[in-house]
Amino acid sequence: MTRDLFARHRAVLPDWLALYYEDPLEITHGEGRHVWDAAGNKYLDFFGGILTTMTAHALPEVTKAVAEQAGRIIHSSTLYLNRPMVELAERVAQLSGIPDARVFFTTSGTEANDTALLLATAHRRSNAILAMRNSYHGRSFSAVGITGNRGWSPTSLSPLQTLYVHGGVRTRGPYAHLDDRDFIDACVADLEDLLGHTRAPAALIAEPVQGVGGFTSPPDGLYAAFREVLHERGILWIADEVQTGWGRTGEHFWGWQAHGRNGPPDIVTFAKGIGNGMSIGGVIARAEIMNCLDANSISTFGGTQVTMAAGLANLNHLLEHDLQGNARRVGGLLIERLRAVAAQVPHVREVRGRGLMIGVELTRPGTDEADPEAASTVLEEARAGGLLVGKGGGHSTSVLRIAPPMSLTVAEAEEGAAILERALRSI
Structure with missing residues (x-):
């Protein structure tokens, strides 16, 4: 069979x-x-x-929530008020640590990262993006254009100018022999040198732990050190939490919190675990960034009632247990x-x-x-x-x-x- x-x-x-x-x-x-x-x-x-x-x-709580919601209404699009979507957005915004947060739901991590890139480039009026070597951010045209893992980037064509930064892999590369403090210093010096040779990028996008790249990560504090350099130049920090979010790493609820001495990222993307198998992704950003688009938009399937019901039940179970x-x-x-x-x-x-x-x-x-x-x-x-x-x-x-x-x-x-x-x- x-x-x-x-x-x-x-x-x-x-x-x-x-x-x-x-x-x-x-x-x-x-x-x-x-x-x-x-x-x-x-x-x-x-x-x-x-x-x-x-x-x-x-999980009984999730299957029950899905069945009950499906018995009422499964979908209506974002053109109508949607109580489960608002309720889940409220919970996610509160848990994000981002002040005055706004949440936009998508159907996948790829779409979430694609949306984050749209927001960052529009807000900064720049199509240059900093990404990490060995990274993976999805399979859309823009996402493969910022993916630093050759095995998952099928084309070099991209609407973005991507510049790759050292630091995502601790035990390989030219700085692997250094101790953690010197490793961070070397990566920061490399970033500063790179920024001296390019027009101001819109953002740095980084996975706190590189997922497809083999669960590699830098020493704690690397992205906090990067943030200091970026903040001086107005460059945004996007944390790709598609695989690391919701407490998966144990020590922190979000992976970025291992690097959070300078506050939360400007934008956080999430997906995967929040839906426990239902198709949920999303973007969290400060209101000034999320609201920077000057054209209308909707999401036909992002935030649909049945997936939001699943996400709420799943998140409640995760926190309560x-x-x-x-x-x-x-x-x-x-x-x-x-x-x-x-x-x-x-x-x-x-x-x-x-x-x-x-x-x-x-x-x-x-x-x-x-x-x-x-x-x-x-x-x-x-x-x-x-x-x-x-x-x-x-x-x-x-x-x-x-x-x-x-x-x-x-x-x-x-x-x-x-x-x-x-x-x-x-x-």
């Missing part, structure tokens, strides 16, 4: 639409932290639909467990991450050369053992990405770590 579906998939969908596994997997249903395939096999889910199933599969705290506690245990395993597996270069956002980088033993074949082997072996993980990485897809629902239990973390240990030892 699955092979037939795979043949049909290939006959009607694009060749560049990536699928995991030599024998692709059809997931039919899920509950909690587990999913099942069409053959009835059960898996512990350590990837959550690319960090999207944030709280749990089939302190899933941020759970991500910190269980994620910390999982990272240490995986680091103990890594010390005995020559292919593992580094285990890194925060909370329940963990990367395991694989290289050829004794070198820094990426080993995507080893990553594929582990992906397959983990699946055979009943565990689903993801892949990523800037130098090739050689980083295992681990991001389970934030309600993961200690027992499930240990179970997943044991399966992953066996898979790593099989390389």
Whole structure:
């Protein structure tokens, strides 16, 4: 049955639409932290639909909210008042830390970042954008134009002039040998030098933890130091929180807060986890930035009632059950467990991450050369053992990405770590 579906998939969908596994997997249903395939096999889910199933599969509060809202009205567009949209916007604005915040809802992280770029370039009257090397911000024409990861940027054509900055990857590149303080100083000096050779950019866009890039991050405080340089020149700071928001990193509710000594970003984008699988993205910005557009606009599907109902129920569950705290506690245990395993597996270069956002980088033993074949082997072996993980990485897809629902239990973390240990030892 699955092979037939795979043949049909290939006959009607694009060749560049990536699928995991030599024998692709059809997931039919899920509950909690587990999913099942069409053959009835059960898996512990350590990837959550690319960090999207944030709280749990089939979370009763969310499914109930969706069903009840769908029984009333599913959609009306932004041309009409929408109570669930206003209520979720109020909650998000309050949680953002941005003064006088305005919220605009989209259907995806790509669309959210695209909107943020529109706001920044219009507000600043500049089409120059600073972005981080190894970054990923979506698959729209503007988003791939600011993506610093070659594997996910299919064209060099872009409506934007993009300038790439050092700092998103701590353990590779020309500054990797420096300690954290000197690393930050070197990256700031590079930024200042870059700004001396270009017209004033509209904004810097950065992921606090680079998602597709392999869960890499700079030392805490880098973006605060960047902010000082940017603020002097009126350049905006956009924090791409599509993967890091809502407490996923454990230590903070937003990833930018690890770099927040100079206050919140000018613009924050979000998506993925807030909808727990429903299509929600969005942009938060100060009113003067959000309201700078001098033309009408709407969003047909952004903020539709059924997705907003899901987002409200999901956010309430997350806050009431302190899933941020759970991500910190269980994620910390999982990272240490995986680091103990890594010390005995020559292919593992580094285990890194925060909370329940963990990367395991694989290289050829004794070198820094990426080993995507080893990553594929582990992906397959983990699946055979009943565990689903993801892949990523800037130098090739050689980083295992681990991001389970934030309600993961200690027992499930240990179970997943044991399966992953066996898979790593099989390389």
